[in-house]
Amino acid sequence: MTSLPQLLSSPQLLAALAAFAFVSSITPGPNNAMLMASGANFGFARTLPHLAGVTIGFAILLLSVGLGLGGLFTAVPALHAVLKAVGAAYLLWLAWKIATAKGVSGKDGGGRPISFLQAVGFQWVNPKAWVMSVGAVAAYVPQGEGLLPNVALVVLVFSLVNLPCIVAWAGGGVALRRLLAQPAALRAFNWIMAALLVGSLIPIVLDLAGGWRA
Secondary structure: OOOOOHHHHOHHHHHHHHHHHHHHHHOOOHHHHHHHHHHHHHOHHHHHHHHHHHHHHHHHHHHHHHHHHHHHHHHOHHHHHHHHHHHHHHHHHHHHHHHOOOOOOOOOOOOOOOOHHHHHHHHHHOHHHHHHHHHHHHHHOOOOOOHHHHHHHHHHHHHHHHHHHHHHHHHHHHHOOOOOOOHHHHHHHHHHHHHHHHHOOHHHHHHHHHHHHO
């Protein structure tokens, strides 16, 4: 018989998990920057697949880390370095796509927003998503029996908290659409969002550089 999650017996720990999920979800990061840029360039309806992909993709990643995937990187440190390098390269490509986007009024149709599957896959190379997942599992998943129900509850709490946070970022982009009606304003906004995305790479680059020196 499957036991109930131990987290349910500790309202304080459950509240702390919700607070951690909120702070880590609402603060700037690659997902939020891309969602705001998508909302500004393509509108809310066309950003919905991106939103769904972030929520479901992160839930799958968090579940996988909780069930033991994180231990693979402890056993094979080089794999972690490869993942960071791939993630950094992909983030640079996404930053360029954002910087050169022309929005829905562009003559070339403004390109396409990130698809559901692209957003799901991105979570696996998103450094912030990995930090959030490993941190949540290490701090809030009790060790011992009942691993699956406890991990499932952490995933549920994160999903419920994360979704309105990322919707707010996408909605913020939509709210800016009127201010960004002029091509020059939209272009400046996209370059700022791209710069923020590139800025999120600084910890990765420093970590990789430290690993190479070691």
